[in-house]
Amino acid sequence: MYLLKNKVRRLILKLNTNKVRNDIIDLSEILGNWKLLIKRNLISGIFKGIGIGIGFTIITAIIVYLLQKIVRLNIPVIGDYLLDIINIVERKR
Numbered sequence: 001m002y003l004l005k006n007k008v009r010r011l012i013l014k015l016n017t018n019k020v021r022n023d024i025i026d027l028s029e030i031l032g033n034w035k036l037l038i039k040r041n042l043i044s045g046i047f048k049g050i051g052i053g054i055g056f057t058i059i060t061a062i063i064v065y066l067l068q069k070i071v072r073l074n075i076p077v078i079g080d081y082l083l084d085i086i087n088i089v090e091r092k093r
Helices: 002-032 034-072 076-092
Strands: none
Touching (some): 002 034
16 A cells, blocks of 8 residues: 555656646747747737626626616615616616
8 A cells, every 4th residue: 555655646746747847848938939928918818808898797787687676676765776876877878
């Protein structure tokens, strides 16, 4: 049992060493090629922006939907306040 654990430990250490070595090689290739670095960062930024836009839209739609449900419950103070907010949002559309 001890030999098996020791063998697994050495194998994991070897895999980790190879992974770190490959990461360093990949990083040096990217930093050496500034066009590739700009291209990757540009594409990454575009997709992050799209993701933020989609996420913000979905969360806003959920919040507006929940607010409309609360207004329909006819809670006196909260309902009037939320109705004003919903009317403002719908006018801006």
